[in-house]
Amino acid sequence: MPGLFDWTNLLKGCRDLLFPPRCLICNEFIIEVQARSRSVFKRPDICLNCWKGFIPLPPAHCSRCGQPFQTDLPSVHTCANCLKKVPAFDQALAAGLFQGTLRSAIHEFKYRLRMELVHSLADFMTRGLNPPFYPPEADLILPVPLHWRRLKERGFNQALLLANTLFSPWKDRVRYNLLARVRWTEPQIKFKGQERQRNVLRAFAVSRPENILDKSVILVDDVFTTGATANECARVLKKAGARYVLVLTLARVA
Ligand SMILES: [Zn+2]
Ligand SMILES: [Zn+2]
Numbered sequence: 482m483p484g485l486f487d488w489t490n491l492l493k494g495c496r497d498l499l500f501p502p503r504c505l506i507c508n509e510f511i512i513e514v515q516a517r518s519r520s521v522f523k524r525p526d527i528c529l530n531c532w533k534g535f536i537p538l539p540p541a542h543c544s545r546c547g548q549p550f551q552t553d554l555p556s557v558h559t560c561a562n563c564l565k566k567v568p569a570f571d572q573a574l575a576a577g578l579f580q581g582t583l584r585s586a587i588h589e590f591k592y593r594l595r596m597e598l599v600h601s602l603a604d605f606m607t608r609g610l611n612p613p614f615y616p617p618e619a620d621l622i623l624p625v626p627l628h629w630r631r632l633k634e635r636g637f638n639q640a641l642l643l644a645n646t647l648f649s650p651w652k653d654r655v656r657y658n659l660l661a662r663v664r665w666t667e668p669q670i671k672f673k674g675q676e677r678q679r680n681v682l683r684a685f686a687v688s689r690p691e692n693i694l695d696k697s698v699i700l701v702d703d704v705f706t707t708g709a710t711a712n713e714c715a716r717v718l719k720k721a722g723a724r725y726v727l728v729l730t731l732a733r734v735a
Pocket of ligand 2: 543544545546547548559560561562563
């Protein structure tokens with residue numbers, strides 16, 4: 482109401498003065514709040530320096546899997562790997578590269594349970610994937626599931642939290658129970674190349690294929706390394722009759 486004194490802002494100002502916010506990545510005091518307050522989600526929890534360290538996916542990348550190419554020119558062709566073995570997913574898009582402060586942010590988010598980072602991460606993803614983002618024709622948004630044992634250990638599924646934040650206006654399309662991880666697997670980080678594919682083989686299953694049949698699916702995950710996990714999920718979804726599978730990740734390995 483005009484003319485009414487805004488006590489909330491004064492209290493927030495006092496709080497920030499007494500307890501200045503610290504960056505969740507580098508732990509420095511955040512003095513650039515204004516600069517990052519244009520976030521489409523919430524008040525940011527990371528400083529401008531760390532935010533600037535998030536490297537977007539270069540315009541020159543494989544049109545299928547997003548593998549960056551060693552050129553500055555934007556390109557629209559597939560990489561040698563995708564030509565050799567066509568992935569099960571139709572396209573994989575990543576907002577940024579899995580390095581620098583983005584890598585640290587994902588680590589803090591996932592392993593140190595700094596769940597409030599999801600807002601800045603989703604914010605980066607929205608900006609980085611625009612366009613083509615939020616395909617309105619997508620019927621289902623599925624987070625890559627965790628095995629129940631891993632879920633119990635970690636306490637949350639980072640892909641589900643990310644999907645819910647990213648797609649908050651379409652929450653009814655975010656479904657966590659259609660695709661399940663039915664087999665315990667060792668962390669992919671322990672394996673390389675072909676071994677990664679073997680490690681996740683038959684690790685996922687669709688509970689009721691009729692819910693997937695002829696649906697356009699967005700599969701959400703935090704990191705795309707070799708694509709073995711995304712590919713195995715997509716294979717299972719396609720087998721259940723999915724029409725289109727788009728993989729969206731926060732970051733991919735270059
Ligand atoms: Zn920082
Ligand atoms: Zn490729």
